[in-house]
Amino acid sequence: xxxxxxxxxxxxxxxxxxxxxxxxxxxxxxxxxxxxxxxxxxxxxxxxxxxxxxxxxxxxxxxxxxxxxxxxxxxxxxxxxxxxxxxxxxxxxxxxxxxxxxxxxxxxxxxxxxxxxxxxxxxxxxxxxxxxxxxxxxxxxxxxxxxxxxxxxxxxxxxxxxxxxxxxxxxxxxxxxxxxxxxxxxxxxxxxxxxxxxxxxxxxxxxxxxxxxxxxxxxxxxxxxxxxxxxxxxxxxxxxxxxxxx
Amino acid sequence: xxxxxxxxxxxxxxxxxxxxxxxxxxxxxxxxxxxxxxxxxxxxxxxxxxxxxxxxxxxxxxxxxxxxxxxxxxxxxxxxxxxxxxxxxxxxxxxxxxxxxxxxxxxxxxxxxxxxxxxxxxxxxxxxxxxxxxxxxxxxxxxxxxxxxxxxxxxxxxxxxxxxxxxxxxxxxxxxxxxxxxxxxxxxxxxxxxxxxxxxxxxxxxxxxxxxxxxxxxxxxxxxxxxxxxxxxxxxxxxxxxxxxx
Numbered sequence: 001x002x003x004x005x006x007x008x009x010x011x012x013x014x015x016x017x018x019x020x021x022x023x024x025x026x027x028x029x030x031x032x033x034x035x036x037x038x039x040x041x042x043x044x045x046x047x048x049x050x051x052x053x054x055x056x057x058x059x060x061x062x063x064x065x066x067x068x069x070x071x072x073x074x075x076x077x078x079x080x081x082x083x084x085x086x087x088x089x090x091x092x093x094x095x096x097x098x099x100x101x102x103x104x105x106x107x108x109x110x111x112x113x114x115x116x117x118x119x120x121x122x123x124x125x126x127x128x129x130x131x132x133x134x135x136x137x138x139x140x141x142x143x144x145x146x147x148x149x150x151x152x153x154x155x156x157x158x159x160x161x162x163x164x165x166x167x168x169x170x171x172x173x174x175x176x177x178x179x180x181x182x183x184x185x186x187x188x189x190x191x192x193x194x195x196x197x198x199x200x201x202x203x204x205x206x207x208x209x210x211x212x213x214x215x216x217x218x219x220x221x222x223x224x225x226x227x228x229x230x231x232x233x234x235x236x237x238x239x240x241x242x243x244x245x246x
Numbered sequence: 247x248x249x250x251x252x253x254x255x256x257x258x259x260x261x262x263x264x265x266x267x268x269x270x271x272x273x274x275x276x277x278x279x280x281x282x283x284x285x286x287x288x289x290x291x292x293x294x295x296x297x298x299x300x301x302x303x304x305x306x307x308x309x310x311x312x313x314x315x316x317x318x319x320x321x322x323x324x325x326x327x328x329x330x331x332x333x334x335x336x337x338x339x340x341x342x343x344x345x346x347x348x349x350x351x352x353x354x355x356x357x358x359x360x361x362x363x364x365x366x367x368x369x370x371x372x373x374x375x376x377x378x379x380x381x382x383x384x385x386x387x388x389x390x391x392x393x394x395x396x397x398x399x400x401x402x403x404x405x406x407x408x409x410x411x412x413x414x415x416x417x418x419x420x421x422x423x424x425x426x427x428x429x430x431x432x433x434x435x436x437x438x439x440x441x442x443x444x445x446x447x448x449x450x451x452x453x454x455x456x457x458x459x460x461x462x463x464x465x466x467x468x469x470x471x472x473x474x475x476x477x478x479x480x481x482x483x484x485x486x487x488x489x490x491x492x
Contacts, residue, residue: 010369057370081366089369120327123256123335124303124486125371240370 055236136209159196204231301482382455405442450477
């Protein structure tokens, strides 16, 4: 009987060319599909909730695949975790309604971006945060963030080469918290994300934190819909896909 | 003029044979001494607050060294961080009173041990916690911990091959906290530690958490002064030297 399997996946994206399968390149989707094929002997197409770019991490990526098999979800999970590299872990594996689609059914996604803001780089966990030496103005950054909450056209924060029917997205929550004194954690939940959207927002927020621009300038950039006015794209290694809600 | 330099050091111990200098083996002390020699052209002996074992990490190891030099602490810090591998970072470098001795003057040290307690191993930060699959009894572990607070003879938790004048130590604080649902963080501050003491305490606490022994059994093991009764030595990669107080 054909079953629909739902996976919740944690991965360290450091050594991968992103989520999406590519010929001759190591990707998360590619590794998981390869392992499923080893177990089932069948070629399977895995559907992710969305792509993550090269170097981006995930605590709760969601994907599904169809398979005509008697193998139980528990056995699948153990088998996949046994076969795959240690930087990809299947946290959950369940059979779900045959209509469940990891991408189309996603209601919101939450991303986190970690900034290490102190005078020296990290020795521990150094591949999981963007190191910024200059002291950032947290209050100014928090004021700027308020402007992105709600439904907005995020064209100014969209990466090049990503054709979309609309560049409007609804941001349900966004905030910045200080953690263990030296880390700044930016968290954002939205009904969808444009390519590089989080990293472009963070890059522009950084300009606010460095007092190169004001929170009001940040708002003007958002309203301008002009990518050229926004800041640099923050590096991928500070970014985490936290969870996907259905 | 001979100056006394004090360093605060963060390191990821994953790829080192511990703190202490060894011939033909990569150690933290060895790397720092080598970098100091490159900068000054002089052979320097670095004094650490104490050794950490192979694979153990530090957020705040402290060390000092004497050097007759005109180089400022700021230039030393930048030079060392530029010369050393990225998993060792000099967080602070200052000149201090010539009598300051990183080991003899240490009043207390604080260690942290991280346990990941969930059904699957970590993909992210996997080299920084001990993965325990079976659900641990937090309350029982916390009850056991109360027995080590105060001055006790920790002979039952001492590793072999470590001659000491006394095996009594004063534990000022010890506690266990849950973090992000799946992590257990054991923290302990004491006026000194025997070899493997934290890791042997954690290994025995694990037996309490797994309900193999009771908190009362834990107390009996402590009072027995018999290493054979205590649990296994927890692996080094979950252990962090947090700070040293003077």
